[in-house]
Amino acid sequence: EVQVVESGGGVVQPGGSLRLSCTASGFTFSDYEMNWVRQTPGRGLEWISYISDSGSTIFYSDSVKGRFTISRDNAKKSLFLQMNSLSADDTGVYYCVSWYSSALDYWGQGILVPVSP
Amino acid sequence: AIQMTQSPSSLSASVGDRVTIACRASQGIRNDLGWYQQKPGKAPKVLIYGASSLHIGVPSRFSGTGFGTDFTLTISSLQPDDFATYYCLQDHDYPWTFGQGTKVEMK
Numbered sequence: 001e002v003q004v005v006e007s008g009g010g011v012v013q014p015g016g017s018l019r020l021s022c023t024a025s026g027f028t029f030s031d032y033e034m035n036w037v038r039q040t041p042g043r044g045l046e047w048i049s050y051i052s053d054s055g056s057t058i059f060y061s062d063s064v065k066g067r068f069t070i071s072r073d074n075a076k077k078s079l080f081l082q083m084n085s086l087s088a089d090d091t092g093v094y095y096c097v098s099w100y101s102s103a104l105d106y107w108g109q110g111i112l113v114p115v116s117p
Numbered sequence: 118a119i120q121m122t123q124s125p126s127s128l129s130a131s132v133g134d135r136v137t138i139a140c141r142a143s144q145g146i147r148n149d150l151g152w153y154q155q156k157p158g159k160a161p162k163v164l165i166y167g168a169s170s171l172h173i174g175v176p177s178r179f180s181g182t183g184f185g186t187d188f189t190l191t192i193s194s195l196q197p198d199d200f201a202t203y204y205c206l207q208d209h210d211y212p213w214t215f216g217q218g219t220k221v222e223m224k
Contacts, residue, residue: 045153045161045204047213059211062118095160102167102208103151107160 002026002106006096009111016086016115022079022096022108030074032106033099036081039110040092049081050099063089083113091115119143119207123216129224136192138219140205145185149209152181152190155218156201164203165190195221 008020020036036049043063049070050059058070069082079096091114098106120143130136140150148168153161163172165181168188178193192199200223205216 044217045155045206045215047206047215050211050213061212102149102170103163103172104153104161104206105163105172107162110160 004096004098004106004108006094006108006111009094009113011114011116012086013117014087014115017082017084018086018113020081020083020094020096020111020113022081024077024079024096024098024106027098027106029077031100034070034072034079035097035099035104036068036070036079037095037097037104038090038092039095040089042089043092051079086113086115088115118212119146119210119214121205121207121214121216123203123205123219125219126217127220127222129222130195131224132195132197134195134224136195136199136221138190138203138221140183140188140190140216142186142188142207142209146207146209148184149207150181150183150188151206151208152179153204153206153215154199154201155204161204192221 003025006022012018048061048064051070067085071080093110095110096108097104122141124139150168152165155161169181180191182189202218202220204218
């Protein structure tokens with residue numbers, strides 16, 4: 001059974017940092033390109049970052065570029081998102097999602113990141 | 118960034134109705150478009166990829182058409198399980214962008 005599980009969320013103050021983790025099972029993680037997608041009250045569903053299967057290619061949305069860093073550890077079947085300089089606009093649910101055969105196919109359950117004083 | 122505009126933003130329909138949702142890209146994206154369904158409190162799930170290919174396990178009442186800038190998702194006969202919000206996503210160019218969503222409600 002495929003499972004994608006995010007962790008590391010929690011209340012963070014404006015200007016603060018947080019590191020999200022995602023662990024995968026039930027599929028060959030190292031064969032899959034991965035993404036972070038978030039859902040916020042202000043922007044709706046928003047793709048924010050991509051990393052290739054090897055980790056050699058990375059893209060970010062303009063809204064997080066320079067503040068967020070995506071990375072992966074294929075040996076541990078894990079994906080990470082380091083988030084710095086957080087603001088209230090970053091409040092939302094963050095999803096770890098695989099990309100395979102032109103589709104965002106395996107989604108985690110999502111993790112809530114509230115940015116609040 | 119490529120902008121994706123969905124219409125309508127919401128619609129009311131009955132079980133058995135044929136439902137059509139449109140998505141327009143601000144520039145040509147070939148067939149690099151997917152459709153996703155989301156229910157409250159749940160993660161989205163893929164229905165269609167490559168504009169017209171049905172993802173594994175998705176009922177055949179769902180279909181997608183389009184190429185370039187104009188795309189359509191059709192539900193041929195709306196079922197109770199289909200009341201949800203639908204999003205298009207272009208994966209033609211980074212940053213990938215979603216439409217703003219279309220909420221399908223019960224009439």
